[in-house]
Amino acid sequence: MSDIPGDLKFLSSHEWVRIEADGSATVGISDHAQDLLGDIVFIELPEIGQEIDAESDAAIVESVKAASDVYSPLSGKITEANSMLEEQPETVNSSPFEDGWFFKMTPSDLGELESLLSPEDYNETCQD
Amino acid sequence: MNRTSLYKSHLKLGAKIINFSGWEMPISYSSLIKEHNAVRNSAGIFDVSHMAIFDFKGGDQAGFLKKIFANDIDKIKNKNKAIYGVLLNEDGGILDDLIIYHADNRFRLISNCSTREQNTEWFKKHAIQFNVEVIQRDDMGILAIQGPKAIKRVLNSKIITSKVKNLKSFECMFEEDHLYARTGYTGEDGLELVVPNKIIESLWMGAIEKNCIPVGLGARDTLRLEAGLNLYGNDMTADNHPFESNLSWTIDMNNDKRNFIGKQALLRVDKTKCKKLIGVVLKDRGVLRPGYKVTHNNGKGIILSGTYSPTLQSSIGLARVDQGYKNNGEVVIRNKPLKLSFVSPRFLRQGKISS
Numbered sequence: 222m223s224d225i226p227g228d229l230k231f232l233s234s235h236e237w238v239r240i241e242a243d244g245s246a247t248v249g250i251s252d253h254a255q256d257l258l259g260d261i262v263f264i265e266l267p268e269i270g271q272e273i274d275a276e277s278d279a280a281i282v283e284s285v286k287a288a289s290d291v292y293s294p295l296s297g298k299i300t301e302a303n304s305m306l307e308e309q310p311e312t313v314n315s316s317p318f319e320d321g322w323f324f325k326m327t328p329s330d331l332g333e334l335e336s337l338l339s340p341e342d343y344n345e346t347c348q349d
Numbered sequence: 350m351n352r353t354s355l356y357k358s359h360l361k362l363g364a365k366i367i368n369f370s371g372w373e374m375p376i377s378y379s380s381l382i383k384e385h386n387a388v389r390n391s392a393g394i395f396d397v398s399h400m401a402i403f404d405f406k407g408g409d410q411a412g413f414l415k416k417i418f419a420n421d422i423d424k425i426k427n428k429n430k431a432i433y434g435v436l437l438n439e440d441g442g443i444l445d446d447l448i449i450y451h452a453d454n455r456f457r458l459i460s461n462c463s464t465r466e467q468n469t470e471w472f473k474k475h476a477i478q479f480n481v482e483v484i485q486r487d488d489m490g491i492l493a494i495q496g497p498k499a500i501k502r503v504l505n506s507k508i509i510t511s512k513v514k515n516l517k518s519f520e521c522m523f524e525e526d527h528l529y530a531r532t533g534y535t536g537e538d539g540l541e542l543v544v545p546n547k548i549i550e551s552l553w554m555g556a557i558e559k560n561c562i563p564v565g566l567g568a569r570d571t572l573r574l575e576a577g578l579n580l581y582g583n584d585m586t587a588d589n590h591p592f593e594s595n596l597s598w599t600i601d602m603n604n605d606k607r608n609f610i611g612k613q614a615l616l617r618v619d620k621t622k623c624k625k626l627i628g629v630v631l632k633d634r635g636v637l638r639p640g641y642k643v644t645h646n647n648g649k650g651i652i653l654s655g656t657y658s659p660t661l662q663s664s665i666g667l668a669r670v671d672q673g674y675k676n677n678g679e680v681v682i683r684n685k686p687l688k689l690s691f692v693s694p695r696f697l698r699q700g701k702i703s704s
Contacts, residue, residue, distance in 0.1 A: 259365075259376075259380070259381050260382045262636060263635055265683075283636045283657075285571060285656055285657045285659075286376070286567055288638060
């Protein structure tokens, strides 16, 4: 398992969120998730401006083997989608925590961060 | 849970393991797409020892096989050849698909893993009247070495006799109890080796040392789908007859005297009205999956197998649809209608994209 950046918070369903300096949130899926999925070949991103609830489905990721929903760790409004992934979905395999981010959002309730998992706690759920 | 003799070797090679019909099998070792491309461009090696191997002893084996098998084994008898076909029930429903080999005056049969017990019972039930003994060869395993460089690398590795280079497509030979056949499930040239479990690891490692890339069941599925080869349980079940499964070519009715099981039911099928199994290519972004609903100008259908095709670099699938279709249709993915083109299920021929 590769190192998880310490500034991330996780859902047990393998999504990460990072609060940026400007207060926006960036969302992606974990290294463990991309490894479970295998070669990623298709990604459907949320629409900009879409309002979304925490833990509701925001995107779709499909590998050769399977399709999987991507849930939003936080509630808020979608401000940006990583459209590069539509042409190069394999970026999620090679760089899940950096170039392979899915979308950015303006969180509506930062208190929701409290219920998310730390990198250590998330790592533990992956060992189960 | 069952394991093949190569289970530990799979773990050492870093395989991800899945449960496949009660067997712990490698789904991939590194990247499914890399493994797929290795088979299309050079050579890959598969452990397919989960498949069921049957030998027969005594009695009228040819008579027995002519009764249970919808293709006619006269096409291979005394010709050192293999033949593909299906087992049918009395209603013409497909019980399994399999390959029968005949060389050195003996038959060997290889069928699917998920139907092992059912086939064993079926064979024993029908073998009695022909005084044939059915022998399960659980002491043997199967390696498939596939790809344009497969033969060359097998010869380089010296794991088996160099005589295999003389085998043409669908020919086979026995060497003592070992069976070598120029067959496969990828649409590429290659060999399948049926050998005792106790020596299989030395052959496996010998081939890998000569650059045969280990390939898991994940790429096996994308490879067979590109070649338009059905997967039993997915593309056809006991509820389907061969004419709606793109398998008319495996039904041999040339011999009026041969009454194979299911023949009478098949004679009653109206081939002009039954559904058809076709190939589909998704023209929009997305990935086809089993169960997705298909429509066309004159009817509807369903996706049976669907995946991303590494060779075509788009999503392909097999679909069973009403007749009356033209060249295209639609599929609904997550409530959105997307465009499909309808094609021959053989997306690739000899490893090249069909035009």
